[in-house]
Amino acid sequence: MELGVAKQEVMGLTGDEAVAYAVKQVDPDIVAAYPITPQTIIVERFSEYVADGLVNTEFVPVESEHSALSTCVGAAAAGARAFTATASQGLALMWEILYIAASMRLPIVMAVVNRALSAPINIHCDHSDTMGARDSGWIQLYCENSQEAYDTTIQAWRIAEHPDVQLPVMVTLDGFVLSHTLESVRVLPDDVVKRFVGQRRYIRVVGHEYKEVPLVLDPENPLTLGAFGMYTHYFEYKRQQAEAMEKAKRVIEEVGREYGGISGRTYGLIHPYRLEDAEVALIGLGSTMGTAKIVVDRLRQEGMKIGLIRIRSFRPFPREELLKSLSHVKAIGVLDRAMSFGAYGGPLFMEMRSLFYDEESRPLISDYIYGLGGRDMPIKLLEDVARDVKRNADRGRVAEPIRYVGLRE
Amino acid sequence: MGEEKLTLKDLAAKPDLLAPGHRMCAGCVSASVARMVMKATRGPTIVATATGCLEVATTILPYTAWRVPWIHNAFENVAATASGIESALKAMKRRGALKYEHVDIIAFGGDGGTYDIGFQALSGILERGHDLLYVLYDNEAYMNTGIQRSGGTPYCAWTTTSPAGKVIPGKPQWKKPIAHIVVEHRAAYVATASPAYPLDLIKKVRRGLEAEGPAFLHVIAPCTRGWRFPTNMGIKLARLAVQTCLFPLWEAWWEDGHPVYKLSGPSEAIARRPEMKKPVEEYLKPQGRFAHLFKPERKEELLRRIQEGIDREWSLLLKRAGFA
Amino acid sequence: MSIKISEMAGWREIPVAGVAYRPSTESKTGDWRSFRPIVNEEKCTGCALCHFFCPDGAISLVNEKAKVDYDFCKGCGICAEECPVKAIEMVPER
Numbered sequence A: 001m002e003l004g005v006a007k008q009e010v011m012g013l014t015g016d017e018a019v020a021y022a023v024k025q026v027d028p029d030i031v032a033a034y035p036i037t038p039q040t041i042i043v044e045r046f047s048e049y050v051a052d053g054l055v056n057t058e059f060v061p062v063e064s065e066h067s068a069l070s071t072c073v074g075a076a077a078a079g080a081r082a083f084t085a086t087a088s089q090g091l092a093l094m095w096e097i098l099y100i101a102a103s104m105r106l107p108i109v110m111a112v113v114n115r116a117l118s119a120p121i122n123i124h125c126d127h128s129d130t131m132g133a134r135d136s137g138w139i140q141l142y143c144e145n146s147q148e149a150y151d152t153t154i155q156a157w158r159i160a161e162h163p164d165v166q167l168p169v170m171v172t173l174d175g176f177v178l179s180h181t182l183e184s185v186r187v188l189p190d191d192v193v194k195r196f197v198g199q200r201r202y203i204r205v206v207g208h209e210y211k212e213v214p215l216v217l218d219p220e221n222p223l224t225l226g227a228f229g230m231y232t233h234y235f236e237y238k239r240q241q242a243e244a245m246e247k248a249k250r251v252i253e254e255v256g257r258e259y260g261g262i263s264g265r266t267y268g269l270i271h272p273y274r275l276e277d278a279e280v281a282l283i284g285l286g287s288t289m290g291t292a293k294i295v296v297d298r299l300r301q302e303g304m305k306i307g308l309i310r311i312r313s314f315r316p317f318p319r320e321e322l323l324k325s326l327s328h329v330k331a332i333g334v335l336d337r338a339m340s341f342g343a344y345g346g347p348l349f350m351e352m353r354s355l356f357y358d359e360e361s362r363p364l365i366s367d368y369i370y371g372l373g374g375r376d377m378p379i380k381l382l383e384d385v386a387r388d389v390k391r392n393a394d395r396g397r398v399a400e401p402i403r404y405v406g407l408r409e
Numbered sequence B: 001m002g003e004e005k006l007t008l009k010d011l012a013a014k015p016d017l018l019a020p021g022h023r024m025c026a027g028c029v030s031a032s033v034a035r036m037v038m039k040a041t042r043g044p045t046i047v048a049t050a051t052g053c054l055e056v057a058t059t060i061l062p063y064t065a066w067r068v069p070w071i072h073n074a075f076e077n078v079a080a081t082a083s084g085i086e087s088a089l090k091a092m093k094r095r096g097a098l099k100y101e102h103v104d105i106i107a108f109g110g111d112g113g114t115y116d117i118g119f120q121a122l123s124g125i126l127e128r129g130h131d132l133l134y135v136l137y138d139n140e141a142y143m144n145t146g147i148q149r150s151g152g153t154p155y156c157a158w159t160t161t162s163p164a165g166k167v168i169p170g171k172p173q174w175k176k177p178i179a180h181i182v183v184e185h186r187a188a189y190v191a192t193a194s195p196a197y198p199l200d201l202i203k204k205v206r207r208g209l210e211a212e213g214p215a216f217l218h219v220i221a222p223c224t225r226g227w228r229f230p231t232n233m234g235i236k237l238a239r240l241a242v243q244t245c246l247f248p249l250w251e252a253w254w255e256d257g258h259p260v261y262k263l264s265g266p267s268e269a270i271a272r273r274p275e276m277k278k279p280v281e282e283y284l285k286p287q288g289r290f291a292h293l294f295k296p297e298r299k300e301e302l303l304r305r306i307q308e309g310i311d312r313e314w315s316l317l318l319k320r321a322g323f324a
Numbered sequence C: 001m002s003i004k005i006s007e008m009a010g011w012r013e014i015p016v017a018g019v020a021y022r023p024s025t026e027s028k029t030g031d032w033r034s035f036r037p038i039v040n041e042e043k044c045t046g047c048a049l050c051h052f053f054c055p056d057g058a059i060s061l062v063n064e065k066a067k068v069d070y071d072f073c074k075g076c077g078i079c080a081e082e083c084p085v086k087a088i089e090m091v092p093e094r
Helices: A015-026 A040-051 A065-077 A088-103 A128-132 A146-161 A190-197 A234-263 A288-302 A319-326 A347-355 A379-395 B008-013 B029-039 B053-058 B078-094 B111-116 B119-128 B178-184 B198-210 B234-243 B265-272 B288-293 B300-320 C049-053 C078-082
Strands: A009-013 A030-032 A058-060 A082-086 A109-114 A139-142 A169-174 A183-187 A204-206 A212-214 A270-273 A280-284 A306-311 A313-315 A331-336 A364-370 A402-405 B045-049 B070-072 B104-110 B133-138 B189-193 B215-220 B250-255 B258-263 C035-039 C059-062 C065-068 C088-092
Touching: A009 A015, A015 A040, A015 A082, A015 A109, A015 A146, A015 A169, A015 A183, A015 A190, A030 A065, A030 B078, A040 A058, A058 B078, A065 A082, A065 A088, A065 B070, A065 B078, A065 B119, A082 A088, A088 A128, A088 A234, A109 A128, A109 A146, A139 A146, A139 A234, A146 A169, A146 A183, A146 A190, A146 A234, A190 A234, A234 A313, A270 A288, A270 A319, A280 A288, A280 A319, A280 A347, A280 A379, A288 A306, A288 A331, A288 A379, A306 A319, A306 A379, A319 A347, A331 A347, A331 A379, A347 A364, A364 A379, A379 A402, B008 B198, B008 C049, B008 C059, B029 B053, B029 B104, B029 B133, B029 B198, B029 B215, B029 B234, B029 C049, B045 B053, B045 B078, B053 B104, B070 B078, B078 B104, B078 B119, B078 B133, B104 B111, B111 B119, B111 B133, B133 B198, B178 B189, B178 B215, B178 B258, B189 B198, B198 B215, B198 C049, B215 B234, B234 B265, B234 C078, B258 B265, B258 B300, B288 B300, C035 C065, C049 C059, C049 C078, C078 C088
Parallel strands: A030 A058, A030 A082, A082 A109, A109 A169, A139 A169, A280 A306, A280 A331, A331 A364, A364 A402, B045 B070, B045 B104, B104 B133, B133 B215, B189 B215
Antiparallel strands: A009 A183, A139 A313, A204 A212, A270 A306, B189 B250, B250 B258, C035 C088, C059 C065
8 A cells, every 4th residue: 555645636627527537537437427407517527538549448328317226226236336427416316225225235436526406406506415324334434625515526535435334425526516616625545545445345145046146147156136025125225224324424434534545634433623622513414514614714813712523424413422522512513504394403513412311411412404406505694603602601591493594584 | 149059958058147045036036147147257246236125135235146246336326436446447457467368347237327317327328338238127117116117117017106007007108228228328338138048149249249349138037026927927927028029039230331230049040920910918918916907808909009019110120120 | 265145144144135046946845735636657758848847947868757756746637648658656644
């Protein structure tokens, strides 16, 4: 392996292009995808790599997202490395197969460019699409910027294919904010990426001929995948998936650290910022947390003891890491870019409230639903949120548990 | 196509790749069809199956009846799943990671998974030209969920969602001409087959596997439960379907920009000697799903319409195949 | 190497991904039968049609004669109905 950080080239890439470039370097066996705004550029760029003979990948331009993921399931079961990308309605159309891919323990990697769900039809960012898929059994890694989208797309294969994990991975990036915005992205040399991801490995299972065989469709070692499981068996497989998710936490961290060794950029389950002595903290996902860092810096200059945590891994949910990092915080402001209609708050809020239930000292937690359908979340609004959290901390209670930020009243 | 000589005796000695102990109904012809299809394999083979009777009843955990690598993904996507396997093997072969010179891929779909919910994915693989064989085992309704009508259910047939009522006498629509639709996609090889003619069916499977590009085999698969006939009658009905020209046997491929249709054995014989063609009533009468056409009184008008429909389709096929 | 997995295996022991881990031949279907096919070997010509028609793969040719595997035969009667020389008879199971 690498002994040190590899020499890296700086490229001007949009988030979509950064993902496509990472996939090109990984050179998976198959990419099956269908275009949808704002993911389209990923498919377009990758088609160019295929057309120019820069990859060995079999590109399958399917007739729907449902078939995109179905094709990946077949390919991954046949032993291939498979990749797809989608957004919003496309992810919704894949829904049925999301669960199947995860339950069949197929290490597929998918980029999801976050976009609001219809209706009304909207092409801009929020997290409704992937949040709806949070219980599908996929690992979900949310990226803050295009650099991270590049870096995470490479790491995703190592996580998905790890013998203790064997689960599909979603790499998410915010629609337009990241997907269509040019950034300077430091890219690794091809051979370094190739060595980092290595070859796909197969775990071994006991098949119906009572032999231990690789978990892959291989005529020499026939295996039945996708069988009919009644109440006698179904439950046990679900418990196994839960266990794999639990083990994925360590793997995500290990892979993120190892990647740091070759790139100088280390990744974990959560990314805290100026949290050490913080009384109040913001917590959220995706590109908004980049803006939130500026807000933290500004308010720190005013003397507010504030920090933040960006959650990178929403699934598996980094329970222990969050408890440890937030134990000293008085009040938390949760930034939810998705709604769970009829529930008490957004998806992240529910996780955070539940997280602290067993703790002796519980921080005050309030929810700020923002940015739906691409609604802007400027510094000013984030400052308002931070000050609201501070007020909760000062008065020792949450005045209003769930607020809508940037909404016209 | 260089053809290996296939004989029933030799094939009988070949071990079953769909093993006994599966849980398909007694007298299930779909099971016979699947066994025959698997008899025709010629080397390393991977099978994908759409949700349906064949899928559920052959793989009830912890058991499996399949002796080849087998995958079930969902209902509407067996074509896409199979295309993923095909593409994967192609890519793996290109980078020297495949230990086989070639692997045949067979996708099984029922009528629901093919005519209806799986139609889009099927059309997709045909357009993209994946090299695999799609076998439609057509029992003409959603049997796995308890006999609901599909795009493959014939005119006037009773199902639980096209009941024979006081006003509407069974399914008001005609059967979708699925195999012709596939031909028009410029598929490499398309054929119809009946399990009443095992050697014909097996040879067509083999040709489908040998064809380069997407091949499609439409097999009629009488269902004892759904068609309402005694368990011993399935093969007989599969034969009557051919003898009445309701389900004629043919093959089609493309040459110089034109479709070439060729009638197979029994159907070709009828084309040459039209007096051999049996009236459709012989096929309808033994089936409970058509009982309302005969009881409490004969529905002459409907019977006439059904016969006319068959005659019309048959003459269309005769033209395509160069007869008439 | 043969690895058996017990009937009551827990979630840690059951192979992952929902792969099947027993062959269907361990699950006998002969007890579904209410009629039993009896082959008259005198009449049987060994044409093998019954072998192909049988939905259950329960008929094989042994010394060119049809032989029924009663472990799996479900008694549907297709073989008897289809035998071109009427060499198979269905008799009620007792």
